[in-house]
Amino acid sequence: xxxxxxxxxxxxxxxxxxxxxxxxxxxxxxxxxxxxxxxxxxxxxxxxxxxxxxxxxxxxxxxxxxxxxxxxxxxxxxxxxxxxxxxxxxxxxxxxxxxxxxxxxxxxxxxxxxxxxxxxxxxxxxxxxxxxxxxxxxxxxxxxxxxxxxxxxxxxxxxxxxxxxxxxxxxxxxxxxxxxxxxxxxxxxxxxxxxxxxxxxxxxxxxxxxxxxxxxxxxxxxxxxxxxxxxxxxxxxxxxxxxxxxxxxxxxxxxxxxxxxxxxxxxxxxxxxxxxxxxxxxxxxxxxxxxxxxxxxxxxxxxxxxxxxxxxxxxxxxxxxxxxxxxxxxxxxxxxxxxxxxxxxxxxxxxxxxxxxxxxxxxxxxxxxxxxxxxxxxxxxxxxxxxxxxxxxxxxxxxxxxxxxxxxxxxxxxxxxxxxxxxxxxxxxxxxxxxxxxxxxxxxxxxxxxxxxxxxxxxxxxxxxxxxxxxxxxxxxxxxxxxxxxxxxxxxxxxxxxxxxxxxxxxxxxxxxxxxxxxxxxxxxxxxxxxxxxxxxxxxxxxxxxxxxxxxxxxxxxxxxxxxxxxxxxxxxxxxxxxxxxxxxxxxxxxxxxxxxxxxxxxxxxxxxxxxxxxxxxxxxxxxxxxxxxxxxxxxxxxxxxxxxxxxxxxxxxxxxxxxxxxxxxxxxxxxxxxxxxxxxxxxxxxxxxxxxxxxxxxxxxxxxxxxxxxxxxxxxxxxxxxxxxxxxxxxxxxxxxxxxxxxxxxxxxxxxxxxxxxxxx
Amino acid sequence: xxxxxxxxxxxxxxxxxxxxxxxxxxxxxxxxxxxxxxxxxxxxxxxxxxxxxxxxxxxxxxxxxxxxxxxxxxxxxxxxxxxxxxxxxxxxxxxxxxxxxxxxxxxxxxxxxxxxxxxxxxxxxxxxxxxxxxxxxxxxxxxxxxxxxxxxxxxxxx
Numbered sequence: 001x002x003x004x005x006x007x008x009x010x011x012x013x014x015x016x017x018x019x020x021x022x023x024x025x026x027x028x029x030x031x032x033x034x035x036x037x038x039x040x041x042x043x044x045x046x047x048x049x050x051x052x053x054x055x056x057x058x059x060x061x062x063x064x065x066x067x068x069x070x071x072x073x074x075x076x077x078x079x080x081x082x083x084x085x086x087x088x089x090x091x092x093x094x095x096x097x098x099x100x101x102x103x104x105x106x107x108x109x110x111x112x113x114x115x116x117x118x119x120x121x122x123x124x125x126x127x128x129x130x131x132x133x134x135x136x137x138x139x140x141x142x143x144x145x146x147x148x149x150x151x152x153x154x155x156x157x158x159x160x161x162x163x164x165x166x167x168x169x170x171x172x173x174x175x176x177x178x179x180x181x182x183x184x185x186x187x188x189x190x191x192x193x194x195x196x197x198x199x200x201x202x203x204x205x206x207x208x209x210x211x212x213x214x215x216x217x218x219x220x221x222x223x224x225x226x227x228x229x230x231x232x233x234x235x236x237x238x239x240x241x242x243x244x245x246x247x248x249x250x251x252x253x254x255x256x257x258x259x260x261x262x263x264x265x266x267x268x269x270x271x272x273x274x275x276x277x278x279x280x281x282x283x284x285x286x287x288x289x290x291x292x293x294x295x296x297x298x299x300x301x302x303x304x305x306x307x308x309x310x311x312x313x314x315x316x317x318x319x320x321x322x323x324x325x326x327x328x329x330x331x332x333x334x335x336x337x338x339x340x341x342x343x344x345x346x347x348x349x350x351x352x353x354x355x356x357x358x359x360x361x362x363x364x365x366x367x368x369x370x371x372x373x374x375x376x377x378x379x380x381x382x383x384x385x386x387x388x389x390x391x392x393x394x395x396x397x398x399x400x401x402x403x404x405x406x407x408x409x410x411x412x413x414x415x416x417x418x419x420x421x422x423x424x425x426x427x428x429x430x431x432x433x434x435x436x437x438x439x440x441x442x443x444x445x446x447x448x449x450x451x452x453x454x455x456x457x458x459x460x461x462x463x464x465x466x467x468x469x470x471x472x473x474x475x476x477x478x479x480x481x482x483x484x485x486x487x488x489x490x491x492x493x494x495x496x497x498x499x500x501x502x503x504x505x506x507x508x509x510x511x512x513x514x515x516x517x518x519x520x521x522x523x524x525x526x527x528x529x530x531x532x533x534x535x536x537x538x539x540x541x542x543x544x545x546x547x548x549x550x551x552x553x554x555x556x557x558x559x560x561x562x563x564x565x566x567x568x569x570x571x572x573x574x575x576x577x578x579x580x581x582x583x584x585x586x587x588x589x590x591x592x593x594x595x596x597x598x599x600x601x602x603x604x605x606x607x608x609x610x611x612x613x614x615x616x617x618x619x620x621x622x623x624x625x626x627x628x629x630x631x632x633x634x635x636x637x638x639x640x641x642x643x644x645x646x647x648x649x650x651x652x653x654x655x656x657x658x659x660x661x662x663x664x665x666x667x668x669x670x671x672x673x674x675x676x677x678x679x680x681x682x683x684x685x686x687x688x689x690x691x692x693x694x695x696x697x698x699x700x701x702x703x704x705x706x707x708x709x710x711x712x713x714x715x716x717x718x719x720x721x722x723x724x725x726x727x728x729x730x731x732x733x734x735x736x737x738x739x740x741x742x743x744x745x746x747x748x749x750x751x752x753x754x755x756x757x758x759x760x761x762x
Numbered sequence: 763x764x765x766x767x768x769x770x771x772x773x774x775x776x777x778x779x780x781x782x783x784x785x786x787x788x789x790x791x792x793x794x795x796x797x798x799x800x801x802x803x804x805x806x807x808x809x810x811x812x813x814x815x816x817x818x819x820x821x822x823x824x825x826x827x828x829x830x831x832x833x834x835x836x837x838x839x840x841x842x843x844x845x846x847x848x849x850x851x852x853x854x855x856x857x858x859x860x861x862x863x864x865x866x867x868x869x870x871x872x873x874x875x876x877x878x879x880x881x882x883x884x885x886x887x888x889x890x891x892x893x894x895x896x897x898x899x900x901x902x903x904x905x906x907x908x909x910x911x912x913x914x915x916x917x918x919x920x
Contacts, residue, residue: 009852016860017848019795019835023861026794195895197799197807198861247797247861248895279800493859493896650855650901657898658858685804685893693889693899701900 003506004713007650010498011517012245012491022245024201024217029272032203033062033108035262036115036275038122039285040097040104043133043354043678044145045126047095047104055107055121060114062269064122065261066105067093074151075231078322078360079220079254079530081468085412087153087162087321089146092231092260097126098145098319099354100679101285108265108273132160133678135293135314135351145319145352154321155349162317163325163350165332167408170343175308179299183380186295187372188744189727191288191316191672192665194361195690198247199282204262205272207240212263215242219253219492220530221520227256228263239263243520249492250662251360254532255287255322283688284680287359288672290327290350291316292368296335296376299343304384306341306395313348313368318357324350325412327358330365330462334724335373336405337418337614338460339395344405354678360532362662363723366461371745374457374728378735388456388732389429389438396425396458406466406612416466416610422716424642424704425458428618432456435700436620436638446737452635453737454622459724460614463708463717464535470608471540472526473547475504477555477601479593481573481585482514485547488528489540490520494719495651496536500544502647503712507548508555509572510585526604534615534717537647541712543607551603559588561597613708615643615716619660619725622697623733627756630749632734634664634697641721642704645714649703652718656701659722661691667727669695671746765828769793770837778824784810785819788834795835795864799893806892809865810834816872818891835864838871846909847871854905858896866892870906880910 015022052064074088093103105122109115132138132145138160146157155164176182202216212234218224221241229236246253258275265273277286292315299308313331317324332346381388397403397420406418433439433456441454474486485504491497501515508514519525528540552570559575560568568577573585592601620638625631639656646652669689673681682688707714731742740755766775769791776787785808788796799807801820808819811833838845844852847867857863866889873880873888885906889899 007855010855010857012860013852013857014844016857016863017844017851017867018839019864021792021794023794023797025789025798028792196859196861197805197893197895198797198859199799246859248859250895276798279802279805493861495858654855654858654897654901657900658894658896659898661898662895684802685800686802690893690895691898692891692893693886693903696886696899699898699900 001506001713003502003512004645004647005649008498008502008512008648010495011501012497016245023198023247024203024215024244025276029203029205029274032272032274033265033269034112034115035106035108035265035273036119037103038105038119040100040102042097042126042128043100043131044129045097046129047097048125048127050105051123052105055118058114058118058121060110061107061118063108063265064105064118065093065264067091067095072150073231075227076322077256079223079256080326081529082226085326086324087151089151089154090320099356101356102319106261108269131354131678133353133355135316135353138351138353139349160352161349162321162352163328164348165325165329165409166347168345169404172308172310172343172345175343176297176299176310179307180302181300181384182297183376183383184297185372185376185379185743186293187375188291188293189368189371190291190745192670193283193288193688194250194252196248196250196252199277199279200253200257200286201276202259202262203272203274204266206266206270212239212266213242214239214259214263215244216259217246217253218243219249219490219532221490221522222488222527223530224256224259225522228260231260232263232267240523243490246492250362251364251532252287253492254360254530257286279685280683283683284356288356289361290358292331294368294372296372298376298380300380300384304386304391304394306339308343309336309339309341310345311335315348315350316355316358317350317352318355319352320357321350323358323360327365329409329411331369333405333409334366334460335369337403338397338458340397340401355674362659362720364533364720366459366724367663367666367727370457370459370724371727374725375731378455378732379741389433392458393426393429397423399423411465411468418611421710422613422644422706422708423616424706425616425618427704428616428640428642429458431702431704432618432620432638432640436622438620441622449628450624450626451737452622452624453733454620455729455732455736456618456620457725457728457732458616458618459721460616461534461717461721461724462612462614463538463711464609464612465533466610466612469529469533469535469539470606471528471543472606473544474526474604475547475551475602477551477589479586479590481510481589482516483508485515485517485544486525487519487540487544488525489536490528490531492531494655496531498651499537499647500541503541503544504548506713507545508552534720537715538711538717539607539609541715543605545712546605546607547603550605551601554601554603555585555588558592558597558601559583562588562591609710611710613710613716615641615718615721617641617721617725619729621726621729621733623730623737625734625737625752627738630753632668632747634730636698636700637726638700639722640702640704641718642706643718643721644706644708644711644716646703647715652703653701655718656722657699660699660726661696663723663726665690667730667745668747763825765825767827767829768831770833776824782824783820784822784824784827787824788819793834793836797861797864806865806869807862809868809892811868811872814872814875816869835867846913850905850909854901854908856897856901856905862892862894866902870910874910874913880914882907
């Protein structure tokens, strides 16, 4: 292969490194209205009255919207397949507010300052309702957050259960009873925020034909079009969504967050509108990772082979249920797709509370699965006196294994049978063992104030959502043998435009600079479900490969016609007759345009897959615990990944290198506490600490040699996998260093100190 | 009030309202490389050079730039030629979403102009105010070292 596996420079790289005007906000709109949201200051209340007259009277205020301006229509803001698997429980503006940050009203004004001032002039009388912040309490409380009729898809509104899942294979009770060893543990993962450096921003205007244009920082342009059309009650044909370059998303932009608000303003006033979240709004009024409280029970036989995996999930959805069912499903699917056990069972409830809204965040339920699972595997290894790496090697799924959970637990419905065609997780573990200095670190006796430890964890993810995710591509040829590649796939900063260009270039036998990529514009590109679930390389990449093959077949057909030789074949960028005659791609296209057998050479294709091959990862963490202060410093992370054939090694490394600090943030530095009224406390980057350049440990990133037969050129996904294993690798290393088992993230020094003094370890 | 300052080599006059920030001015003047990320001087996406030192434009009140020299990434490259830091960022794959990239490059340029010895710790210190959620800083640090160690060893000012 000439292009696949090469460190091709990003197709958008020069524009980005120059700081060119490529992001959503980098255009100037004349006569634009600035939109600001009035967020609820209370966690649960009925709006008794809302008086906008003073705000409306302020000079420069064009429009003020409250719940009275919209008919009652429930939808979900989750940018997912349709019909959506989650509840429809949200209105554009509602007469009840359900968390601190919920939308009460929004204002459109001539300047941002006027819009902000107008918010302060809106008079709202709240009838405060009792609040629930705890998931277990929510299920037994007599307060119901979503009892209104007209909402749909809620599992049990009376008990605040947005979503429920249960599945069992084998007989879990019997198997556990007859197992030689049984280990049980309850662990929790917290609220964390995606914290893309570009905040959510959306601009709208009416084009010359009075169609609504939405330029927005989104991962899901086609879902934006569908949902805005539904909420505004206008046809899809009246909307064009443009996704420019995106300043990071990580799942946070798999959401219709504010697009419907600016759409409402533009449709009402006829004027362009702009909304941009502040960092503070990002932290409490966008979306967060769902906290989960997960209990695992693992059974083993006398040979340390797993007999049973039983897990119970309590997912905190916050006030509304976008992604409620599917995040929890992913927790279960990924937890049960790592190790082979004859009996498996899952029981899960996604529960409403008066806290901010859970959404999609890189890993999408998988980090919530692997922190508990891999911690308990570590406990089990210690208790059974077996090396943690060996225990994993004994129990992981192998090539050819059927993964039974995939069939019974799909995306909100039954899934599809799944066979593992590629896994190099064993190789990842072995390579990581060498690179981390595992043997030596494990054998060192730790004494003194600073104690070092090393820990390991493995994880899997998926490559797209089987049977649901679909991507399409269109390729047309130009007379200099360049090609326009138009894809619905959404590059949110990952470099997927480049990876897709590499796939097209490889098929067509041209260099990547001959591929001109244009992505994610609902008027100009074919459909794609969007950039989530690690789908772009695997699903959209397969569509590109097929479209390029179709285009290439047409080049050959034209070449044969022009050469008048039906035995001619493509060699490089020529069609060669074998009779001394040949014709270049350039000449084929030029003649096809202007003189002979005239037509546009082009190819189009779609791709959907019933497979979702898991990428795998083994992460090794070396930490140092200060036994005087309880602080944990991560010294080194070794991350070895099986992502199938790597399309672009440097970009793939970048995905891993970026995923690790997000995981370390959840483990050590990102903390989102609330006061007793449900008000968030950490509302800026000073208090909500994401990893900085100085915080970073040494990273060692490697890829296993791997080939996935169902993927484009053997590729699997790489975007989400790095975020799953670092948390348990770090906490297992902490245990190795000081004998303290961390069960609740983030790690807090006082917990380590408390446990150490209880253990008498000091 | 009316203030006068140098922006990317050109003398400009601006009317500034009390309390308005350099970030607001630059964005409204279509200086697109300067990004809005937090408004609190925490993310570094709006980093510019003020008299060759890196500052967060969101924290600089307009009236304080009177008579001073502002540089943004727009002045770093010509139509034909990229700045060495830009080249190495591209070459090392240090750009992912690219939103924080302009700020990072400006912070590194400020480090270079300080003239101190270039070590990885200095580079990390220089980048510490530029939050990046994509790269883990691995390739930006590598790119920075590639450019700045070259530039300091040749004594050039890049």
